[in-house]
Amino acid sequence: xxxxxxxxxxxxxxxxxxxxxxxxxxxxxxxxxxxxxxxxxxxxxxxxxxxxxxxxxxxxxxxxxxxxxxxxxxxxxxxxxxxxxxxxxxxxx
Numbered sequence: 658x659x660x661x662x663x664x665x666x667x668x669x670x671x672x673x674x675x676x677x678x679x680x681x682x683x684x685x686x687x688x689x690x691x692x693x694x695x696x697x698x699x700x701x702x703x704x705x706x707x708x709x710x711x712x713x714x715x716x717x718x719x720x721x722x723x724x725x726x727x728x729x730x731x732x733x734x735x736x737x738x739x740x741x742x743x744x745x746x747x748x749x750x
Contacts, residue, residue: 663690665725672721679703679717680710694729695720 663671671689678685679702691699698717702710723729 668721668725675699676702676714676717680714682707682710691721692724692729693733695724 668690671686672691672695675685675689675691676699679699682703684703685696685699689696695717698713698720702713702717705713720729723732
């Protein structure tokens with residue numbers, strides 16, 4: 658079991674291992690530290706027909722770059738703010 662968040666180098670190592678798995682049509686490992694956008698892109702590769710997998714790799718690399726630069730998380734937080742902007746506060750018990 659890993660304690661804490663993975664380092665950037667660990668994330669890179671995990672990502673490259675998962676790209677290889679996805680290109681082989683294998684499933685992904687859990688607890689890699691990869692975010693939802695990156696994992697989704699990897700699952701799309703794994704689920705694709707073998708002849709189409711290589712062409713989807715660029716999207717996975719873009720998603721992973723977004724994880725490293727924080728843009729995936731920023732988009733997620735902005736979406737959350739937008740969805741909850743008009744929500745009524747929960748009543749206190």
